[in-house]
Amino acid sequence: MELTEQKTPQCTIIGINGRLDTTNYSILEKKLMEMIDNQNDRILVECSQMDYVSSSGLRILLMALKKITISKGKFVLCGLQENIREIFEISGFTNIFEIYGTQEEALKVF
Amino acid sequence: MAHYIHDKDPKSEALIRALENIPRCPGTCFFMDINRSTDIKYMGGLTDWGRKLNNTFNNLLYANHFQHNIVKGIGDEMMLFIPDEELVNKPSNNNYFALLEDIYASIFLIRHHPDPDLFLNCKVAIHYCTEVYNITFFEGANDYYGSDIDLTARLMTKSVENRIVLSEKFYIKVKNDLVNLELESDTGCLQWVSARFIENFKGVPTSTEFRVLDVQ
Numbered sequence: 001m002e003l004t005e006q007k008t009p010q011c012t013i014i015g016i017n018g019r020l021d022t023t024n025y026s027i028l029e030k031k032l033m034e035m036i037d038n039q040n041d042r043i044l045v046e047c048s049q050m051d052y053v054s055s056s057g058l059r060i061l062l063m064a065l066k067k068i069t070i071s072k073g074k075f076v077l078c079g080l081q082e083n084i085r086e087i088f089e090i091s092g093f094t095n096i097f098e099i100y101g102t103q104e105e106a107l108k109v110f
Numbered sequence: 111m112a113h114y115i116h117d118k119d120p121k122s123e124a125l126i127r128a129l130e131n132i133p134r135c136p137g138t139c140f141f142m143d144i145n146r147s148t149d150i151k152y153m154g155g156l157t158d159w160g161r162k163l164n165n166t167f168n169n170l171l172y173a174n175h176f177q178h179n180i181v182k183g184i185g186d187e188m189m190l191f192i193p194d195e196e197l198v199n200k201p202s203n204n205n206y207f208a209l210l211e212d213i214y215a216s217i218f219l220i221r222h223h224p225d226p227d228l229f230l231n232c233k234v235a236i237h238y239c240t241e242v243y244n245i246t247f248f249e250g251a252n253d254y255y256g257s258d259i260d261l262t263a264r265l266m267t268k269s270v271e272n273r274i275v276l277s278e279k280f281y282i283k284v285k286n287d288l289v290n291l292e293l294e295s296d297t298g299c300l301q302w303v304s305a306r307f308i309e310n311f312k313g314v315p316t317s318t319e320f321r322v323l324d325v326q
Contacts, residue, residue, distance in 0.1 A: 019201075022208040023291075026298070054203055055173045055215035056298075062219060090168045091219060092228045 003031055004046075010110035011042040011074070013103065017049040020057035028057070032064040041073025044106050048079030058091055065097060074098075078106035112246040112253055135244040135254065137193035138209060138280065139262040140236040142170055144186040145271040147230055166229045169220060174212045175203075181254055189262075191254045193244070206280065207287035207298075210236070210323075213274060214299040217325045221272050235265035237277040257314075264311040265320055278306060278319035302326055 001024040004015035012035065020028065035043060045061070061077075068075040078100040080088060088094050100106035113132055117125040144166050150159045163186065170188070171177040179190045198204055203212060213234055220229040239258030246253040261277070269275040276284075281303070288295055304322045311318055 021202045022211040022298070023202065052202065054175075054208075055212045055219060056208075058173060059215040059218050062222060066222070066224075087173055090165075090172045092165070092169070092223055092225060096224050 001027070001050075003027060005031075008107065010107055011044045011076075012040055013044045013046055015046040015049060019052035020050055021052065021054040022056045025054075025056045025060050029060045029063070032060065033067070036064065036067050036071060036073065039071070039073075041068050041071045041075075042110055043068065043073070043075050044103070044110070045075075045077045046079055046103055047077055047084060048081070048103075050084060051081060053084055053087055058087070058093065061093070061097070074110060076100065076106050076109060078103050112244045112251065114249060115245050115247050116249065132243050132245060134240060134256075135193050135242055136238075136240045137191055137195075137242065138197065138206065138236060138283075139189070139191045139239050139242070139254065139259055140213070140234060141262055141266045142188045142190070142232055142234050143266065143269070145231045145233060147186040150230075162228070162230050166220065166232065169229055170216050170232065173219070174216055181252065187266075189259075191239075191242075191259075205287040205291070206238070206283040207291065207293075207300075210274070210276070210280075210284050210300075211298050214323065214325060217272055217274065221325055231271045233266070233269035233271055233273050233275075235262055235269050235275040236280050237262040237265055238280040238283050240279075261311070261314060261318060264314060264318070267311075268307075268309065268320065268322070272325040274323040274325070276303070276321050276323060278321065281321055299323060 001016060001018040001020055006013040014031065065075050076098045079102060080099060144163065147159060147163060176190055179192050181189045181191050217232055221231055223229055237258060239256065241258045242254050242256035245255055265275045265277060288297060302323055306319050306321055308317050308319055
């Protein structure tokens with residue numbers, strides 16, 4: 001998995017490329033938690049290049065959402081592939097995360 | 111597919127010869143049990159408990175891609191088995207450490223989901239099995255038998271809601287993975303694994319060592 005970072009006037013876009021699983025979730029965890037701790041808590045996670053996620057990856061996203069909710073920031077996801085969306089639905093994530101089809105749509109809500 | 115064991119002759123020599131040639135099938139066995147589902151059956155109707163069982167089973171299985179590893183379900187409990195040869199050939203999460211991390215994460219996701227009305231909390235027991243055979247006594251069924259499968263079920267008696275009980279044999283496998291992956295010994299959920307317990311389980315001739323991992 002590879003992470004990309006892009007700062008925009010509205011938020012920071014974190015791109016997840018590849019498989020998010022037990023071998024690498026700690027990289028995403030460190031990135032997101034550091035950002036939130038530094039009040040950089042308006043985050044858009046671009047998932048269009050993420051082709052696999054395991055429970056360990058989902059756990060980090062849930063932890064980030066909870067932490068950002070406390071800090072009153074904003075945490076949005078976009079571009080979920082069909083297989084990933086299915087996992088999100090099964091995990092009850094589509095009801096608790098703000099999820100948009102494209103980055104363009106997601107940026108409008110910041 | 112399991113070896114089908116079937117012979118109508120109770121004194122069959124052929125059956126004995128067949129059994130002698132069944133190979134062991136080492137791998138990881140785990141039981142996952144959904145808590146409080148019996149309670150809610152008395153309190154609510156099928157639409158309530160059926161929905162929550164559906165949601166919880168799906169969450170445990172599909173988010174971890176375990177759906178092909180179910181051996182059997184008995185009420186609110188599932189038995190899963192992942193043979194070593196299958197685990198190592200997975201495209202990712204192909205080691206015991208990853209397996210534990212994902213199971214931990216699953217229980218965590220259920221425990222901390224913001225909507226408490228969707229899922230039911232779970233308990234788990236995991237054991238690394240060497241004394242196990244992929245056999246069935248029922249035509250067309252897949253199953254695993256052996257003293258290590260029985261021991262996994264015994265370990266389940268030590269689990270409670272939001273707890274994973276892991277046998278020392280499985281824990282050693284996980285620790286070996288950490289060495290191979292060049293990770294710290296307290297990486298991920300391992301930082302919360304307890305010290306070792308020793309228990310004499312009914313019917314098991316030797317003491318069993320295990321640890322517990324309470325989901326934070």
